[in-house]
Amino acid sequence: MTGDHELKLQCPLPVKNATVQLAHGGGGRLMQHLIRDIFIRSFSNPLLAQMHDGATWPVSEGTLAFTTDSYVVKPLFFPGGDIGSLAVHGTVNDLAMCGATPLWLSAGFILEEGLAIETLQRIVDSMAQAARDAGVSIVTGDTKVVDKGKGDGVFINTAGIGVVAPSVIVGPQRVAQGDAILVSGDLGSHGVAVLSVRESLSFAGDIASDSAPLHRVVADLITDGIEIHCLRDLTRGGLASALNEIASAAGVKLSIDERAIPIRDEVQGACEVLGLDPLYVANEGRFVAFVPEAQVDHAVAVMRGHEVAKEAARVGVVNGRESSIVVMKTVLGTHRILDLLSGEQLPRIC
Amino acid sequence: MTGDHELKLQCPLPVKNATVQLAHGGGGRLMQHLIRDIFIRSFSNPLLAQMHDGATWPVSEGTLAFTTDSYVVKPLFFPGGDIGSLAVHGTVNDLAMCGATPLWLSAGFILEEGLAIETLQRIVDSMAQAARDAGVSIVTGDTKVVDKGKGDGVFINTAGIGVVAPSVIVGPQRVAQGDAILVSGDLGSHGVAVLSVRESLSFAGDIASDSAPLHRVVADLITDGIEIHCLRDLTRGGLASALNEIASAAGVKLSIDERAIPIRDEVQGACEVLGLDPLYVANEGRFVAFVPEAQVDHAVAVMRGHEVAKEAARVGVVNGRESSIVVMKTVLGTHRILDLLSGEQLPRIC
Numbered sequence: 001m002t003g004d005h006e007l008k009l010q011c012p013l014p015v016k017n018a019t020v021q022l023a024h025g026g027g028g029r030l031m032q033h034l035i036r037d038i039f040i041r042s043f044s045n046p047l048l049a050q051m052h053d054g055a056t057w058p059v060s061e062g063t064l065a066f067t068t069d070s071y072v073v074k075p076l077f078f079p080g081g082d083i084g085s086l087a088v089h090g091t092v093n094d095l096a097m098c099g100a101t102p103l104w105l106s107a108g109f110i111l112e113e114g115l116a117i118e119t120l121q122r123i124v125d126s127m128a129q130a131a132r133d134a135g136v137s138i139v140t141g142d143t144k145v146v147d148k149g150k151g152d153g154v155f156i157n158t159a160g161i162g163v164v165a166p167s168v169i170v171g172p173q174r175v176a177q178g179d180a181i182l183v184s185g186d187l188g189s190h191g192v193a194v195l196s197v198r199e200s201l202s203f204a205g206d207i208a209s210d211s212a213p214l215h216r217v218v219a220d221l222i223t224d225g226i227e228i229h230c231l232r233d234l235t236r237g238g239l240a241s242a243l244n245e246i247a248s249a250a251g252v253k254l255s256i257d258e259r260a261i262p263i264r265d266e267v268q269g270a271c272e273v274l275g276l277d278p279l280y281v282a283n284e285g286r287f288v289a290f291v292p293e294a295q296v297d298h299a300v301a302v303m304r305g306h307e308v309a310k311e312a313a314r315v316g317v318v319n320g321r322e323s324s325i326v327v328m329k330t331v332l333g334t335h336r337i338l339d340l341l342s343g344e345q346l347p348r349i350c
Numbered sequence: 351m352t353g354d355h356e357l358k359l360q361c362p363l364p365v366k367n368a369t370v371q372l373a374h375g376g377g378g379r380l381m382q383h384l385i386r387d388i389f390i391r392s393f394s395n396p397l398l399a400q401m402h403d404g405a406t407w408p409v410s411e412g413t414l415a416f417t418t419d420s421y422v423v424k425p426l427f428f429p430g431g432d433i434g435s436l437a438v439h440g441t442v443n444d445l446a447m448c449g450a451t452p453l454w455l456s457a458g459f460i461l462e463e464g465l466a467i468e469t470l471q472r473i474v475d476s477m478a479q480a481a482r483d484a485g486v487s488i489v490t491g492d493t494k495v496v497d498k499g500k501g502d503g504v505f506i507n508t509a510g511i512g513v514v515a516p517s518v519i520v521g522p523q524r525v526a527q528g529d530a531i532l533v534s535g536d537l538g539s540h541g542v543a544v545l546s547v548r549e550s551l552s553f554a555g556d557i558a559s560d561s562a563p564l565h566r567v568v569a570d571l572i573t574d575g576i577e578i579h580c581l582r583d584l585t586r587g588g589l590a591s592a593l594n595e596i597a598s599a600a601g602v603k604l605s606i607d608e609r610a611i612p613i614r615d616e617v618q619g620a621c622e623v624l625g626l627d628p629l630y631v632a633n634e635g636r637f638v639a640f641v642p643e644a645q646v647d648h649a650v651a652v653m654r655g656h657e658v659a660k661e662a663a664r665v666g667v668v669n670g671r672e673s674s675i676v677v678m679k680t681v682l683g684t685h686r687i688l689d690l691l692s693g694e695q696l697p698r699i700c
Contacts, residue, residue: 152501157420241377
């Protein structure tokens with residue numbers, strides 16, 4: 001929408017004490033106001049300003065990566081983040097796990113009638129800030145409103161497009177016998193942070209979510225010549241589920257060492273109180289990388305150069321093709337099979 | 351996920367009488383089953399089969415179009431379609447309105463705990479069929495589950511990527527004085543069809559949704575040398591809202607003739623009963639095109655060559671730059687300003 005004509009429309013969207021109404025999703029004047037005063041203003045960029053049914057832009061020959069995630073985290077705000085920053089980080093990270101540089105995001109909002117406009121503005125501001133920090137643009141979007149009691153405040157979907165550098169191929173099919181398994185940092189903070197607010201618990205050390213963009217760590221690994229075979233961010237289901245998915249897709253046995261897995265004492269303690277296994281708890285700023293054993297020291301050093309990965313560590317190895325299985329050597333020296341969870345530990349954590 | 355290893359997992363997802371549980375969104379075994387047995391099986395294609403955090407594929411130099419929409423239509427099934435086919439058509443059409451050939455879609459599902467798996471399967475089947483019919487692939491996806499009472503069965507977000515043919519530029523900025531305004535067919539059926547089910551009304555003639563993919567009509571217009579200046583699909587807010595958005599973005603006065611606007615008698619009658627103005631009712635298989643007056647006959651002939659646009663008609667003209675306004679000459683010969691609606695006619699129609 002070109003700015004000049006928009007100025008002719010009347011008074012701005014009232015924010016103070018205002019709430020989302022069904023008409024904000026109806027295609028009429030209220031929706032125009034919401035789009036102009038909240039979304040366009042906060043996400044400001046030339047592609048979004050095209051205000052057409054979609055954004056268009058020229059690309060060079062290359063490899064695209066495309067991903068999507070919906071975010072339904074409850075509560076909307078938690079220590080270390082909110083649904084807005086999460087919706088940017090999660091999709092940026094999914095692109096990073098494809099070895100791609102994240103560039104363009106879409107944003108689809110499903111708002112519940114009665115949501116405070118101020119709450120929406122806070123979320124959108126956080127999303128815009130997270131996008132700026134990550135160097136991505138929110139170029140197209142959509143808003144729907146559902147009746148009160150048929151949603152839960154805000155759900156956000158982001159889809160993302162990135163560009164994969166030439167010759168980078170990352171995926172379970174490249175996982176090889178002897179590969180080392182690295183994790184990028186300490187585990188479990190996101191899930192515990194969200195749960196602590198939801199259950200009104202307070203833990204020593206004020207555990208904050210690890211939610212953060214990871215693409216710069218991956219980019220540096222690639223630039224530094226690390227031959228990355230596979231990447232996976234450790235979201236729903238945590239490290240144990242990610243390793244199971246990779247073991248299954250690659251058809252390999254993975255062996256990890258519990259003593260090598262970085263988990264903060266406060267998180268370990270909180271998990272014990274809550275009856276959670278931190279290996280299955282969601283993270284939003286942690287990933288696992290499969291690299292050749294010979295490059296482990298180099299890769300860990302590159303990762304530790306980033307604040308978000310300063311506790312990166314080698315936690316295991318690919319050591320067999322006889323079965324798709326994840327085995328952990330425990331602190332007691334015994335062996336435990338880490339399987340996929342059958343039930344649900346922590347609903348609506350992302 | 352490579353098929354061989356998956357076969358080692360146990361029994362398939364039970365469908366009969368089964369319902370969605372929170373654990374279906376938890377990242378564990380139940381989610382794996384849902385993804386494998388419902389989504390991968392139905393949407394089957396090589397990019398989705400990569401089963402990574404995103405899909406990657408090579409592209410040539412060119413112009414990309416990117417769009418997103420969430421679908422919250424109520425009820426989930428209606429005459430002429432359902433939320434699944436709608437989620438494909440809506441996003442395919444947004445790409446078509448950018449002058450793009452739609453190619454790749456993402457699908458993000460927000461499921462309410464307790465949803466029947468059979469219902470989900472029906473929706474996914476319909477989505478897969480609509481994607482095949484439109485020649486697009488669903489290449490990446492996501493599933494979240496929210497607690498019972500915090501959603502409404504199923505919400506679907508689709509984002510889409512298409513490729514714009516060289517030299518095609520479509521957008522409000524190209525709308526020119528003297529351009530003719532064409533609509534691709536009769537208006538109002540989608541909104542009336544959805545509302546008739548929601549309100550348990552039955553109308554003479556069994557009005558079915560017009561939901562359909564429109565990209566082939568647009569492609570033929572481009573191939574036939576029609577110089578398309580602007581396109582917009584007539585979804586939420588209908589023809590009147592779309593014309594207002596274009597008038598505002600382009601800074602022009604649009605004049606349309608009520609007698610020229612195709613509306614079926616049954617739809618007109620239903621709208622009168624329901625107190626709706628069909629010019630503001632949502633369509634999901636109709637668009638407006640701005641083309642040079644000299645090409646009107648040619649363009650209408652091309653459009654009418656498609657079943658979905660067989661009632662295409664010229665309905666008006668761009669005739670001034672003095673104000674961003676839409677004026678309609680009524681059947682009585684008087685003039686009426688068509689403004690954006692301030693309230694909401696029909697919530698959750700798409």
